[in-house]
Amino acid sequence: MEQASTAVGLSGESPEITAQALTCRLEDMGVVDESIEAAHTVSLRSRRRSNDLAGEASVVDLPRVQAREEGPTWPEIEIKGKLGEGGMGLVQLARQTSVGREVAVKRVRDPDSAPEAMSGLLREGWTTGVLEHPNIVPIYGIGQDEHGEPMILMKKIRGTSWKEVIDAPEATPEAFDADDPVELHIEIASQVCNAVAFAHSQGIIHRDIKPENIMLGAFGEVYLLDWGIAVSTGEERSQRFAHADDITEPEGTLAYMAPEMIDPEPGAIGPWTDVFLLGATLYEVLNGRAPYSGATIYQVMIDAYQCEPPDFADHVPAGLAAICRRAMARDRDQRYPDVEALRQALADFRKHRDALRLSDLGEERMAEVGELMRRERQSRDFDDGALYEAFGKARFAFEQALELKPDDGRARRGLQSGLEWMAERELHNEAPEAASLLVAELPEPRPDLERRLQDLTERLAGEDHRYEGLQKLRFELDLEVGRRGRVRFVAATGALVALSSLLATTLISQGFMERSHLSSIVGAGALTALLGLVWAAGKERLFKNKVNENLVTAAAVLAMSTFFHRVVVWLQGMPLEIGLVLELSLYTVAAVMTSLALGRRYLAAAIPLGAASTGGVIWPDLVFWFYPGAIVAVVAWLVWLWSSPGEGRRSPSSSGGHP
Numbered sequence: 001m002e003q004a005s006t007a008v009g010l011s012g013e014s015p016e017i018t019a020q021a022l023t024c025r026l027e028d029m030g031v032v033d034e035s036i037e038a039a040h041t042v043s044l045r046s047r048r049r050s051n052d053l054a055g056e057a058s059v060v061d062l063p064r065v066q067a068r069e070e071g072p073t074w075p076e077i078e079i080k081g082k083l084g085e086g087g088m089g090l091v092q093l094a095r096q097t098s099v100g101r102e103v104a105v106k107r108v109r110d111p112d113s114a115p116e117a118m119s120g121l122l123r124e125g126w127t128t129g130v131l132e133h134p135n136i137v138p139i140y141g142i143g144q145d146e147h148g149e150p151m152i153l154m155k156k157i158r159g160t161s162w163k164e165v166i167d168a169p170e171a172t173p174e175a176f177d178a179d180d181p182v183e184l185h186i187e188i189a190s191q192v193c194n195a196v197a198f199a200h201s202q203g204i205i206h207r208d209i210k211p212e213n214i215m216l217g218a219f220g221e222v223y224l225l226d227w228g229i230a231v232s233t234g235e236e237r238s239q240r241f242a243h244a245d246d247i248t249e250p251e252g253t254l255a256y257m258a259p260e261m262i263d264p265e266p267g268a269i270g271p272w273t274d275v276f277l278l279g280a281t282l283y284e285v286l287n288g289r290a291p292y293s294g295a296t297i298y299q300v301m302i303d304a305y306q307c308e309p310p311d312f313a314d315h316v317p318a319g320l321a322a323i324c325r326r327a328m329a330r331d332r333d334q335r336y337p338d339v340e341a342l343r344q345a346l347a348d349f350r351k352h353r354d355a356l357r358l359s360d361l362g363e364e365r366m367a368e369v370g371e372l373m374r375r376e377r378q379s380r381d382f383d384d385g386a387l388y389e390a391f392g393k394a395r396f397a398f399e400q401a402l403e404l405k406p407d408d409g410r411a412r413r414g415l416q417s418g419l420e421w422m423a424e425r426e427l428h429n430e431a432p433e434a435a436s437l438l439v440a441e442l443p444e445p446r447p448d449l450e451r452r453l454q455d456l457t458e459r460l461a462g463e464d465h466r467y468e469g470l471q472k473l474r475f476e477l478d479l480e481v482g483r484r485g486r487v488r489f490v491a492a493t494g495a496l497v498a499l500s501s502l503l504a505t506t507l508i509s510q511g512f513m514e515r516s517h518l519s520s521i522v523g524a525g526a527l528t529a530l531l532g533l534v535w536a537a538g539k540e541r542l543f544k545n546k547v548n549e550n551l552v553t554a555a556a557v558l559a560m561s562t563f564f565h566r567v568v569v570w571l572q573g574m575p576l577e578i579g580l581v582l583e584l585s586l587y588t589v590a591a592v593m594t595s596l597a598l599g600r601r602y603l604a605a606a607i608p609l610g611a612a613s614t615g616g617v618i619w620p621d622l623v624f625w626f627y628p629g630a631i632v633a634v635v636a637w638l639v640w641l642w643s644s645p646g647e648g649r650r651s652p653s654s655s656g657g658h659p
Contacts, residue, residue, distance in 0.1 A: 019302045022262070022263070022298075022301070022302055022305055023298055023302070025263055026250075026262075026298060026301065029248070029249050029250070029263075031044070031249070031250060031297065031298075031301075032297070033296050033297050033298040034296065034297050035295060035296055036254075036294075036295070036296060036297060036300070043208065043252065043253045043254075044249075044250050044251050044252060044253075044254065044297075045120060045228075045229065045251055062142055062143050062144045062150060076096065076097060076098055076143070077094045077095070077096060077097070077103075077105060077143075077145075077151075077153065078094060078095045078097060079092050079093075079094050079105065080092070080093040080094055080095060080102075081093045083104060083156075085109055089106055089107070089108065089109055089117075089121065089228075090106070090107055090108070090109040091104055091105070091106050092104070092105045092106075092107070093105075093156065094153075096140070096153065102156050103140060103153050103154065103155065103156050104153075104154050104155065104156040104157070105151050105152065105153055105154075106121065106124075106125075106151065106152040106154065107121065107145065107149060107150065107151040107152070108121055108149060108150070118149075118150055120228045120229070121150055121152065121228070122142070122150055122240075123227075123228060123229075123230070123240070123241065123242065124152065124226070124227050124228040124230075125139060125142040125150075125152040126142070126240040126241065127204060127227040127230045127241060128152075128154070128227045129142070130202060130204075131198065131199055131202060131204065131227070133194070133195055133198045133199075134194075134221075135191050135192065135194055135195035135198075135221075135222055135223055135224055136195050136198075136199075136223065136224060137154050137155050137157060137215075137223050137225060138154065138155045139152060139153070139154050140153040140154060140155070141153045157215055157217055157221065157223060158217065158218050159173055159215045159216045159217040159218055159221070159223075160172070160173055160215070160216050161211065161212050161213075161214065161215055161216070162188060162211040162212075162214040162215075162216060162281075162285075163210075163211035163212045163214075165216060166211055166284060166285055166288060167288075169181065172184065172216070173216050173217065173218050173220075174218075175217070175218060175219050175220035176188075176216060176220060182317065182320070182353070183350070183353075185282075185285045185286075186320075186346050186349070186350055188214065188216065188222055189278070189281070189282055189285070189346055190343050190346050190347065191222035192209070192214055192222060192224055192278065192281075193278065193339050193340070193342055193343035193346070194343065195222075195223075195224040196209065196224065196274050196278065196339045197338070197339040197340050197343065199230070199274075200271045200274070200338065200339060203232050203233050203234035204227075204230050204231070204232060204233075204241075205230060205231050205232075205233060205244060205269060205270065205271065205273060205274055206224070206227060206230050206274050206277070207229050207230060207231060207251065207252050207261070207269070207273060207274070207277070208226055208227075208228070208229050208230075208252050208253055208277075209224070209256070209274060209277035209278055209280075209281055210253050210255075210256050210277070210280075210281055210284075210290075211281055211284055211285070212253075213225045213226040214281075229242075229251045229252060230242075231243060231244040231246075231247060231269060232244065233269075233270060233271075244267075244268075244269040244270060245266040245267065245269075247264045247268075247269055248264060248265075249264070250262050250263070250264070250301065252277075254292065254297065254300040254301060254304065255280075255290035255291060255292045255293060255300060255304075256277055256280040256281065256284075256290060256291060256292070257280075257292070257301070257304040258272075258273045258276035258277060258280075258304075258307075259276075259304065259305050259306075259307045259330055260273060260332065261273060261304075262301050262304055262305040263305070270332075271338055271339065272332040272335050273332075274339060275327050275335050275336050275338070275339055275342055276327060276328055276329075276332075276335060278327060278339065278342060279323075279324050279325075279326070279327025279328040279335075279342075280327075280328060282320070282323070282324045282327065283310055283312075283324050283328065286312060286313070286316045286320060286321070286324065287312060287313050287316065288313075291304075291310060291328070292304050306330075307328070307330040309325060309328075310324065310325060310328055312324070317349075317353070319349045319352060319353070320349060323342070323345045323346065323349060326345075327342055351404045351405060352404070352405055354401075354404055355401040355402075355404040355405035355408050355411060356401075356410075358397045358398070358400050358401035358404070358411065359397070359398065359401045359408065359410045359411045359414060361393075361394075361397040362393075362394045362395075362397035362398040362401065362411065362414045362415075362418075363394075363414055365390050365391070365393045365394035365397060366390075366391075366394045366414060366417065366418050366421075368390040368394075369387060369390045369391050369394060369418065369421060369422075370421075372386060372387040372390060373387070373421065373425065391418060391421075391422055394414070394418050395415065395418055395419070398411045398412075398414045398415035398418065399415065402415070412443050415443055416442060416443050416444055419438050419439075419441055419442050419443075420442065420446060420449065422438050423435050423438035423439050423442075423446075423449055423453075424449070426438060427449070427452050427453060427456055430456060430460065432453060432456050432457045432460060435449075435453050435456070436453055436457075439453055475545055485544070485548070487638075487639055487642045487643055489552065490635055490638050490639060490642070491635060491639050493527075493555065493635075494631055494632065494634065494635025494638075495635070496527070496530075497527065497628070497631050498628040498629075498631045498632045498635070499628075500523060501523075501624070501627055501628035501631070502628045504519065504523070504624075505624040505625060505628070508624070516576075517566065517569065517570035517576055517579075518570075520566050520576060520579075520580075521563065521566045521567055521570060524559065524562045524563035524565075524566050525563050527559045527562075527563075528556065528559040528560045528562075528563045532556055554590075554594070558586075558587070558590055561586065562583060562586070565579070565582070565583055565586065566579060566583075569582075575620075577616065577620040577621070577623050577624075578620070580616060580623045580624070580627055581613055581616035581617055581620070581623055583627075584609055584610075584612050584613035584616060584623075584626070584627065584630060585613045587609045587630075587634075588606050588609040588610045588613055591603070591605040591606035591609055591634070592606050601641065602641075604637055605634045605637055605638065608629070608630040608633035608634055608637075609630050609634060611626075611630070612626035612627060612629065612630035
């Protein structure tokens with residue numbers, strides 16, 4: 001045995017010798033060569049393991065779920081009809097009388113069949129029973145029928161096998177989006193990966209993954225079925241589960257088998273085996289046929305053992321083909337290290353594919369931009385608004401593509417070209433403000449455009465009224481001006497609010513004072529008055545320019561709104577907790593509005609406020625702690641943001657705006 005295994009497929013001998021050696025090995029294992037019509041329907045099950053489980057003794061211990069003719073007259077299960085059947089199993093529709101629901105019942109198709117059928121059925125029930133996962137059909141119980149034969153009670157699922165969908169796409173359940181077949185199959189494969197990864201976490205290897213064993217439910221469910229030949233890889237041995245190291249014969253479906261499944265040895269079967277089977281399943285999805293085929297069992301098994309790198313049809317995306325080839329590598333060390341890595345590879349491909357589609361969309365919109373610019377040069381039928389709209393869509397598409405795939409050269413080149421086109425147009429139209437924003441956003445610097453922009457700015461600076469207006473506007477909107485004073489003001493105000501709130505909450509929780517509407521109103525009024533004094537007295541020294549003055553004015557208005565809000569809460573007799581939750585919601589909205597004006601970097605301030613508001617809804621008694629915590633978080637964020645030199649010079653457009 002060891003000699004033959006060494007010769008087969010691993011040495012430098014000719015394929016004829018390899019095939020001959022493997023044939024001898026299969027004959028030694030008792031595998032009978034037979035003609036077959038469809039390899040994907042041929043499944044090998046071990047006959048030598050039929051006595052490794054006390055099948056009949058185990059069945060005797062099972063509860064009876066169907067009444068004998070001379071026994072009880074109220075059976076737990078009433079058989080309604082047949083749902084389907086396989087090689088050795090029969091699945092029937094039944095009604096579980098105790099709870100009044102329809103269930104599926106799986107039993108041995110032929111009660112007089114070989115003992116391995118009963119053992120396989122029990123193993124499947126025991127294995128599936130310990131795997132509670134959304135992509136694995138739940139088991140309700142295992143029992144015996146009126147004849148003492150084992151039967152599995154499981155959730156009844158209606159749907160279509162993945163194999164049927166591959167052969168006839170129109171059979172795809174309506175809950176699945178079949179408009180994009182590649183997207184559809186990646187989604188299904190990802191859910192199957194979730195089921196297999198969970199099983200592996202429990203030390204269970206499926207060993208029979210194939211499209212026929214994957215069911216697509218009517219409401220978007222994906223189930224991995226048929227755990228009849230699953231094995232355990234755990235250190236502890238159980239009579240209920242076959243162990244991977246005890247497998248000495250080929251088992252599984254011929255057309256998908258991993259090489260190590262043909263001539264298994266201790267340690268050969270493991271998670272990497274299911275990785276291969278997932279790759280083989282993906283191969284059929286992509287090519288419309290199983291990986292291996294042949295006229296006889298031996299022919300298919302020899303192909304599976306030799307495991308030549310698979311070929312793919314021209315229409316198969318190169319990225320998916322590469323994923324499949326790696327999963328189906330003959331050397332298990334060359335496969336994905338685990339099923340999660342395979343699932344992540346599919347997710348990365350999906351992102352990459354979305355990036356490609358976004359780049360396509362961006363290029364389409366840039367073609368519109370080019371046509372509109374041509375019309376503008378010819379001074380005919382030109383719509384300035386349509387130009388900016390087309391450019392905005394193109395820019396958004398390229399930026400989203402780069403979000404999904406930062407190294408996407410195509411999207412980067414498209415964004416570069418679009419910004420250059422529009423910058424050159426704005427320079428031609430002598431609009432330095434718009435041109436400067438566009439030039440600043442270029443992924444790759446363009447010194448020539450920067451020089452042209454500088455020349456234009458200097459030339460226009462000679463016109464005093466435009467120059468002075470531009471300088472004043474730049475100064476008034478420059479966040480770098482008064483940055484230190486603004487940081488001190490925000491830090492001091494935030495510390496005052498947070499510390500006073502924490503102190504009051506602590507004193508109240510310790511019983512030193514009582515919580516009341518009056519104290520909260522007084523606190524808000526004091527803060528409003530303080531901010532009013534700061535606004536009136538420090539306008540020249542602290543604020544420096546309009547943007548700082550507006551920020552502090554907004555803070556004062558917000559404080560005033562808080563004061564009146566608390567008064568209204570008191571007058572309406574609302575609980576103070578509810579008032580603070582609404583107040584936090586008000587702050588959240590204010591933070592979002594601020595981000596619209598100053599850039600999406602400021603949107604982060606809304607997160608702790610929104611979280612505190614939500615937490616207050618769920619745990620009202622804790623809102624008095626959430627409130628100062630959120631204030632501290634917002635203040636810390638703003639202090640950090642504004643404390644970085646040069647951070648204040650970032651314009652709103654550099655935070656995600658458009659020119």
